[in-house]
Amino acid sequence: MARLSPNIALNAEALLQKAAEQTGLSDFGDDSFREPYELLLKSLQDEARLNTQGVIMSQRTILRLLVNRLLTEQAFAANPEMAETPIDRPLYILGFPRTGTTLLHSLLACDPASRWLRLWEGLHPAPAPESLQDDPRISTTRDWVAGFEKLVPNLARAHKLDATGPEECLWLIEHTFADLIFELRAHVPSYSKWLVEHEADESSYRYYRRQLQMLGWKCRGNHWICKAPRHLPGLGGLLSVFPDARIVQTHRCAESVLPSICSLCESPQSAASDTVDKTAIGAHWQQRLLEIERRSGEVRAAADPAQVLDVQYADLVANPIDTVQRIYEYHSYNYSAEFENRMKQWLADNRQHKHGAHRYSLEEYGLDAETVRTDFTGIKK
Numbered sequence: 001m002a003r004l005s006p007n008i009a010l011n012a013e014a015l016l017q018k019a020a021e022q023t024g025l026s027d028f029g030d031d032s033f034r035e036p037y038e039l040l041l042k043s044l045q046d047e048a049r050l051n052t053q054g055v056i057m058s059q060r061t062i063l064r065l066l067v068n069r070l071l072t073e074q075a076f077a078a079n080p081e082m083a084e085t086p087i088d089r090p091l092y093i094l095g096f097p098r099t100g101t102t103l104l105h106s107l108l109a110c111d112p113a114s115r116w117l118r119l120w121e122g123l124h125p126a127p128a129p130e131s132l133q134d135d136p137r138i139s140t141t142r143d144w145v146a147g148f149e150k151l152v153p154n155l156a157r158a159h160k161l162d163a164t165g166p167e168e169c170l171w172l173i174e175h176t177f178a179d180l181i182f183e184l185r186a187h188v189p190s191y192s193k194w195l196v197e198h199e200a201d202e203s204s205y206r207y208y209r210r211q212l213q214m215l216g217w218k219c220r221g222n223h224w225i226c227k228a229p230r231h232l233p234g235l236g237g238l239l240s241v242f243p244d245a246r247i248v249q250t251h252r253c254a255e256s257v258l259p260s261i262c263s264l265c266e267s268p269q270s271a272a273s274d275t276v277d278k279t280a281i282g283a284h285w286q287q288r289l290l291e292i293e294r295r296s297g298e299v300r301a302a303a304d305p306a307q308v309l310d311v312q313y314a315d316l317v318a319n320p321i322d323t324v325q326r327i328y329e330y331h332s333y334n335y336s337a338e339f340e341n342r343m344k345q346w347l348a349d350n351r352q353h354k355h356g357a358h359r360y361s362l363e364e365y366g367l368d369a370e371t372v373r374t375d376f377t378g379i380k381k
Helices: 012-023 031-046 052-078 080-084 101-108 119-123 136-151 170-176 181-185 189-196 202-216 235-241 254-272 278-302 313-318 320-331 337-349 369-375
Strands: 091-094 114-116 223-227 246-251 308-312
Touching: 012 031, 012 052, 031 052, 031 170, 031 189, 031 202, 052 080, 052 170, 052 202, 052 254, 080 202, 091 101, 101 114, 101 223, 101 246, 101 313, 101 320, 101 337, 119 136, 119 170, 170 181, 170 202, 181 189, 181 254, 189 278, 202 235, 235 278, 246 313, 246 320, 254 278, 254 369, 278 369, 308 313, 308 320, 313 320, 320 337
Parallel strands: 091 223, 091 246, 114 223, 246 308
Antiparallel strands: none
16 A cells, blocks of 8 residues: 555545445445545645655545445445434534543543443444444454554544543544544645535534434433534534534633644644644634634524533633533433542543643744734633
């Protein structure tokens, strides 16, 4: 694979054919994925300045997503009743990265009555799991994590991956090829321009809903706990497809949020390209987050205000269990003693910076604190 030229390794039709040959299947599902898929591949070829490792990483990721789409359609064809799996009152965590979403997600996942996405399910969602504790995909994912952390050694300090731990919906929604995770992984401005106008498309959320139905067919909980940065710009589509969703939105000052996102972006891009422009990363994400803030704010203004609860990062960190209690009371979920005990144990086992501090600054990405404060007045509620 390393000998393939970028034009061959990231050829849209060649990868579709390779996925079909690998599985013996031909149905990729709803064709709405094809436009972003083709735009992404073109942007990766023309703009991302990928090195050989970057080409290989991108090819493997895209091939995995295509294979999973084929396996998903096969699973639904064999078990059409999966489409009737209920998804009632899912609880969504919205917020920019580094606003406490991962902490909150981990705490909410302590609820034994809840259902949440495991990393191994996101990487290999099909076929529908029979068990969440005993599946060969778990060991496969552990091997993948070990290899990925060798390629991106700074990742654990920013976001530690665990094959059986709670993970973001990005691992599911990336199968639509319409997700900002691709912007984090590579410099793809043409693709990004398209994505800004299509993040809230209902087609992406309808496909994502089918994935949740498949995963919850035999392994169900009382309600799903979900989170991903893309749910903020995708809020309109989310509420259209999940009208009874309950929302928690986390907030933190932009001076802390923005450089952390830039650092999170720099790590995978440095592994995939030899020409990473940190100032360009800063400029891109400053404008990108401003646009996300504007669009999500418009959706929130038109939505039922009772559907969303705002949580400040400082309050969450200072009083995590009290914050979760407040969320459950506000959204009328059942709060149990076992849930609270599990949260206390998780907090004792997972002190902050357990995997090393994630250090960054505005200045290293060409950003100015005063300008950021002025531009992002709406982030800190």
